[in-house]
Amino acid sequence: MLDHIKIVLVGITHPGNIGAAARAMKTMGLSQLALVQPQQFPCAEATARATGADDVLAHAQLFDNLAASIQDCHLILGTSARQRSIAWPVLTPRTCAEQLLAIPHHKVAIIFGREHSGLTNQELDQCHAMIKIPTNQSFGSLNVAAAVQIIAYELRIISEELQLTTEGNLKKKSLTFRVIPASAAAMAQFYQHLEQTLIDIGFLDPLKPRRLMRRLHRLFNRIQLIDSEVNILRGILTAAQEQGRRHKD
Amino acid sequence: MLDHIKIVLVGITHPGNIGAAARAMKTMGLSQLALVQPQQFPCAEATARATGADDVLAHAQLFDNLAASIQDCHLILGTSARQRSIAWPVLTPRTCAEQLLAIPHHKVAIIFGREHSGLTNQELDQCHAMIKIPTNQSFGSLNVAAAVQIIAYELRIISEELQLTTEGNLKKKSLTFRVIPASAAAMAQFYQHLEQTLIDIGFLDPLKPRRLMRRLHRLFNRIQLIDSEVNILRGILTAAQEQGRRHKD
Structure with missing residues (x-):
C-alpha cells in the first residue's frame, strides 16, 4: 500500500542519517529510497545505523539532481x-499522508533536504506543496531521519485506517480518490515549452529569465495540472509560437 | 503544557541515542528527561547528537532503578x-497523548526500554498501560530515539489542538479531564502493605512470593486506583492484620 511512495533525501552530509532514515522507513513499511548527491554512499556508518534495513539501502537509487529523481x-x-x-x-x-494515499497507483515523492540548510528555493519550486512538521517554536531543529520517521509514521497510521475501511471492518476514514497530476517529466517539458514560447513572443528576456520562470513554476505547480490540461496549454503555446513565426515571415 | 510529562529512558547502551532522544524531545517542546542506569552518561557523543538540546541533557535526572524515577x-x-x-x-x-494531557497538573511518565531487549516484565509491572507504536509487521525494530520522536510528536499535535480549543479559536478536540490516579510512591506503600498483610494472614508464602505479587501489581495498576480508594483498601488491610493479631493473642 505504500510502495508508490518514494522518499528522496537531498545532499545529506552525515551517512549515519541515511542509515537511520532507511530504518525509519522500513519500520513503517516504506521501501523506496532515492538519494540526490549524498556526500558519502555507500558507507559503513549508514549500514550500521540502518540495523536490519540494509535492503532499503541496497535498493536505494542515486541521482545527480532532484529533477532526475x-x-x-x-x-x-x-x-x-x-x-x-x-x-x-x-x-x-x-x-500529506492522506493526499499521497489518495493516489495509490501513481508514483509520488516526499523530499527531505540537507541537514543544515534544507531544500533550496529552486528545489522547492519543483514541489506541489510543502509539508510543515509542527515543532517547538523556539527549537525546530528536527534531525532529518527523525523527520522521515514522523512522516513515515503518519503514512502508516493512515494506511492502516484505510485498510480497515477496505476490509469493511471499520469505517473510520474515507479518502476522496482524486485526479492524478501530470508527472514531473511532463511538467518539465511544459515549462521548457512555456519558456521558449515566452522568449519567442518577446515577453521573456533570456538574459535575465530566472525570476519570472520561478514564479510561473510555483503558480502551475500549485494548480497541480492534469495531463489533459497540460495538453491544452501546450496547444496554446504552439499556436502562440506559430503566430510569432507568421509575423516574421 | 507539556512540562508535567517525564520521558524515562531505561538502560540505554548507546549514548548517541540519549542525545538524539533529547533533541527529539526538545523539538516537540518536552524538557523532562530521566535516565535509569545509562551505560555512559554524560558523554560527548550524547551531546553531539543532541545538537542544541544540551539543556535537556544538562537537566536530566539520573536514577539507579525505574521505581525511583x-x-x-x-x-x-x-x-x-x-x-x-x-x-x-x-x-x-x-x-497515550490524550490520556497524559488530560492530567495536566500531575506528573506523568513515559518509559522507554533498552535498545535490544526493551523493558523487563518487572518494569512493565510498574506501568498502568502499554503504548504500542504501529509498525511494519515484518520489521518492527524502531530506534529508541525514533520512538521518543513519534510519541513526542503526538503529544505536540494533541497539545496544539487543545490550545486552539482553550483559546476558543477552534473546537477540534475536547478531552474529558479525569480523576488522578494515586502516585507511584503511594502505590508502592500500598503494595508493601498488601504483601505484608498477605503474609500475616498466611495467604502468601514469603519464600515464593513473586508470581502472586506480580499478578496483583498488574491488577491494581490496571484499575488506576485513586488516593481515596487506596486509603479504603489500606484500611481493610489494617483490619485484616489486626484480626490476625487478635487470633494469635
Missing part, C-alpha cells in the same frame, strides 16, 4: 523547517 | 515492541 512522480511534496517568504501551499504530516 | 508520577505508561504474554491495556501513541 522525481521524473516519474505525479505528486511531489517538499519538507521545510523554515518559513519561506513566498507562500507554498502547506500541509501537515497527516494531510 | 517515577515515584512522583500518577500515570505511568511503558512502551513495548514485543507482544507480551500477559495482556496489559494497550494504547496507541495518539490515545
